[in-house]
Amino acid sequence: MLKYLIKRLMLFVIVIFGVVTVTFFLSHVIPADPVGAILGENAPLELVEKMEKELGLDLPLDQQYIRYLKGIINWDFGMSLRTQRPVSKDMRIYFPATMELAVFALIIAMFFGIIIGIVSAVKRNQLPDNLSRIFSLVGISMPAFWLGLLFILILYYHLGLIPAGGRLSPSISPPPIFSGLYLLDSLIAGEIETFWDALYHLIGPGLVLGWIQTAYICRVTRSSMLEVLNEEYIRTARVKGLKEKIVIFRHAFKNALIPVVTMVGISFGYLLEGSVLTETVFGYPGLGRYAVNSFLSLDLNSVIGSVTLIAIVYALSNLIVDMLYAVLDPRIKY
Amino acid sequence: MVQELLLEIKDLEVNFYTYRGVVKALNGVNLKINKGEFFGLVGETGCGKSVTASAVLNLVQNPGKIEKGEIIFQGKELLKMDKEEIRKNVRGKEITMIMQYPIAALNPVVNNGDQISEALLANKNINKDEAKKRTIELLREVNIPEPEKIARQYPHQLSGGMAQRVMIAMMLSTKPALLIADEPTTALDVSIQAQVLSLLKDLVVKHKTTILLITHDLSVVAETCDRVGVMYAGDMVEIGEVDQIIHNSRHPYTRGLINSIPSEKSRELIEIRGSVPDLVEPPTGCRFHPRCDYAKPICKKGKPQMLEIEKNHFAACFLYEK
């Protein structure tokens, strides 16, 4: 088992390296004229040269690469032209916001998705199953940005149930930064009003992301359970005279868990993607929205920073999922 | 020796509602098994032997349905009992089953010992430690070396033969009155087959369990069973003591089965002509008549009843109708 973990870790390192290289390729090699795109076509020559120097574009390609790698190891991506702050500082502010949203949505999704999935499989082709299948099919077909807009139109404008956007109401100030997660920090600092306000603001984007993720997890749970319920050992469990509840949870679900865990890992990737769209729609100040703004303004440094960070987080969640495999399935040896 | 009736199946009919139509899997099966017997149920694949076993355990699943019939076990009518009653007091406790692919029949993510203990804890009033102790004893009884080690291991680490022993230990742990063995050795190597069968025989004698052995292999039956029932296409066609069936079979189908076993004397491979019928549109009357060399016009019309040929020997064939 240790061998497997080490092998997996090495794969992780190779992949991160590859990710970093691809990002370099995308940001330094392909764009024809990043400076022109930023400063405009008629910028005065000294300004162009100054920018080129700042971005390191005057150096030969391999030196650019080394400089770039050095930067990443030090977690220094340079300055964001748009916000006029170091990119790493920006990320320290925005990243926890996205994490909070993602975890919030994931908890909702795991809870509802798994339960609905199990019920669906057990009551196959009956009403609860058919309803849940349609619900989850709609969920995975839903464009997140459109759902967000609908939520704002109906839940905010017409029903007044959620705020228009953002992370906190204008009148409330953020809690003292401990983890960057407002829910956690406000509880630690004892600022209950802040806690509720932060929670209130999480509902809109959280439910949008949550609904979509619930759909994915529900589907995978259902199909995994259906497969497992057909296995011989389920028959054995029933022959032993065990209660149906035990057959379903201790025997079926425990085996169905593995694909579900994979899906939770993949969900994390979808959440990171979805956050890009959802944060934009709700004006939620997270990494997703930051990334979008960076792309649209061709802010090279923050583009590199956001993409690298998101890819690392995603690769890490996959690594954790793979490690969980080895724990959950005694059949995995190598 | 007084024969006490343990299990009686009367006119059992089971249908499966599939995409191709209604599969009439059991066409009115009759069967009697006495206490302490080693009863063999023989037939080709698809004749309904496993469905019969499922019916006894009340585990006939969608799209199957028990249409009519009676299953009387220890004097109680199972088909009229409450399903929860059957689960609690009959299944796992009084009737258990071992299956054809033992490794697949074990939960891959639970260790072997725990799976056996689970059977004990669910059906007997003992605590965890006692169950653990008993599990090790059981593993020893089924001739598994280093039982503590095996108990900690997982099913995928076992060989087929070992896994089947674990299953036997599990299914005999609660000292059931009836153990159903559904093709228990078919998927095992021939040498292991013999071991497992003789193990079963020993345990049966020791615990006075009644065994219903389901197989398509007549030689296995000849070696181990006291009485035999032969099934064809959802019907019980002949029942008798093992010697009667092997040496004095009366139903044309049984004859055909026995004749088709290659022997040292004849080098010929004798087969029964034709093939197993489609049970969605089974032949009318006696289901074997299209393949029978002795078929008469009446065989198409009605279903033959079980008639006594000699003491304890019955066959369902119009040849014997007076």
Next chain:
Amino acid sequence: MNKEISQNWITSWNKRHSSEISDIKETLYLIRKSPLTIIGLGIILILIIVAIFAPYIAPHNPETMHLDKRLALPSEEHLLGTDELGRDILSRIIYGAGVALKIMFIVLAIDLPLGILLGLIAGYFGGWIDEIIMRIADIFMAFPRLILAMAIGAALGPNLKNTMIAIALTMWPVYARLARGETLSIKERTFIEAERALGSSNLKILIFNILPLCFSTLIVRATLDMGNIIRIAAGMSFLGLGAQPPTPDWGLMVSSGRNFLINQWWVPTFPGFAILLTVFGFNLLGDGIRDISDPHLRRGKK
């Protein structure tokens, strides 16, 4: 005499191909029994028809701006209202169908051949070729799809063509993996050894023996992905990285209509609904096809 001969031939043909025939019968039965698949199929067919016959179906020209009737409520003349430049929304949605389908086809046209090629090579030749291709695939898969598509799209320049390339680049690893898996399992089968013994070249074996067997798995996967392609492309256009004005792309329409969400809700809502319906239809179909090709479902009676 002729009638007899042809009847005999028909009977014997039926007999010889009885297993294929029963396969097809079973497939048709399963399709019939799955109302969801039929609905999905229906939605897709309607979509294709709308896309092909757009010029005949659309009540207005999608680019004509009626500046006096900007942001008009749905009415008889403009069934779904008009957008901020006075263009008929219904007509734009109808033309948008073609845009969406075009994107989907082009992405698949790039990905399927590319993925199959790389997968076949990796699986068949193994060794370091396999390692390299698979590591590259891993790296591409290490990015969440939309993020990678955004990065590639931004690097190449925001337009529809680059969006299609970007999405294609995010998805090829999946097909390569699948093709490789199939190749690996087929490679070891004895009939391949037989071919080699007959002297067939590697290329011949790859194309004529292995490729046809991979096809069905990959087609099933492709149908599952069709909806996703449209959804991701819509997301890209929404963010401004995909289709550019005045293309009647649904994602773009939602984005430009966003400012009018509150008071003229129909402007962003209807195009978004078109996206939902389309993706939903593809997913229904994909699910149905996957269920039907599932060997479990095809188990006969016990």
